[in-house]
Amino acid sequence: MSSQPDQTSPPAQTGHKVHSPQSVTRVIRILEALCASADPVSLADISRQLDAPKSSVVSLLRGLEEAGFVQAADNGWRLGPGAFGLGSALVAARGQVQSSELIHKGMADLARASSETVIFAVLNEDGASITYVDVIESRETVRFTIAVGNRRDLYCTAGGRVLLAGMKDEAVDAYLAALTPQAHTGATVTDIAAIRAAIAGARKTGVAQTTDQAANGATGTAAAIRNAAGHMLGALVLAAPTARAQDRLALLRDQVATAASAISRSLGYRG
Incomplete structure (x- = not known):
């Protein structure tokens, strides 16, 4: 049986999404944490680095996964192809400044x-x-x-x-x-x-x-x-x-x- 990534079920949807400044900051910090590691990062480690509940973090990870920015891996999460595309675009944009x-x-x-x-x-x-x-x-x-x-x-x-x-x-x-x-x-x-x-x-x-x-x-x-x-x-x-x-x-x-x-x-x- 293949091992499953460290996950926690996201909270039930209430019919609307809340996009708070804190959520935006956490998304950025999630991507930075995955960038800094050559290996998959567990949900527990991400939660600890963000000092945030696992339930909140996994909800953000699921959203990032849907957009292709992260992907589930054995025992954790890693960057997805969307993140590398964004990174290339950011490097190109920075070159214009x-x-x-x-x-x-x-x-x-x-x-x-x-x-x-x-x-x-x-x-x-x-x-x-x-x-x-x-x-x-x-x-x-x-x-x-x-x-x-x-x-x-x-x-x-x-x-x-x-x-x-x-x-x-x-x-x-x-x-x-x-x-x-x-x-x-x-x-x-x-x-x-x-x-x-x-x-x-x-x-x-x-x-x-x-x-x-x-x-x-x-x-x-x-x-x-x-x-x-x-x-x-x-x-x-x-x-x-x-x-x-x-x-x-x-x-x-x-x-x-x-x-x-x-x-x-x-x-x-x-x-």
Whole structure:
């Protein structure tokens, strides 16, 4: 006798279907759960991941099965042909939207939430500096101001440090071995061991934060933006006057981390 997929009978129909926002979210999370597994996923596992009753989950699975997005398999559920067709269509649609547009939209959201200047920085070919390629300035009277095209060193900027944190150890070692740090301000860290520790901290938390390192009176907070393949596209940087930033450093870190994650997800990253 062939084994049956882990199922629970759906609740009796009442003559109408309820399409709630919660149901839409659960459908998306079901598809994400099946995408993440090479093997069939049991109803129990799906229910546990969604923190939802089996009866609710199986009702959604049946609807997805009818549409061809999932199919019952031994001891569980897997993606159906409809899901792969949708995936191909989504990839094609995303290709029509430039990554820069999605990044800029996320930058605008962060600028509104923080009321500070937001920058997108990319690594230069020399592997030792970044260039600011997009800037949305704060509307505050006192604000951090910088022009598109401006270049900064990696070791003394939040954007540079978070990009170093995303590199392989060998690349970081080579960079630091060739580095002769210069003090841009009285607070600039020039000790190689201290710079290495700052990079390690950014690697651990996913966020880098600097105060008065590249310029007096400027505090930077940065997180990496990644594409669908997991490659770093650049750094999302929030720049604020130090006097205004000092009482909310933790908040700024949370805001930047959340914004960078949202932008990366819009680009297809699921790490």
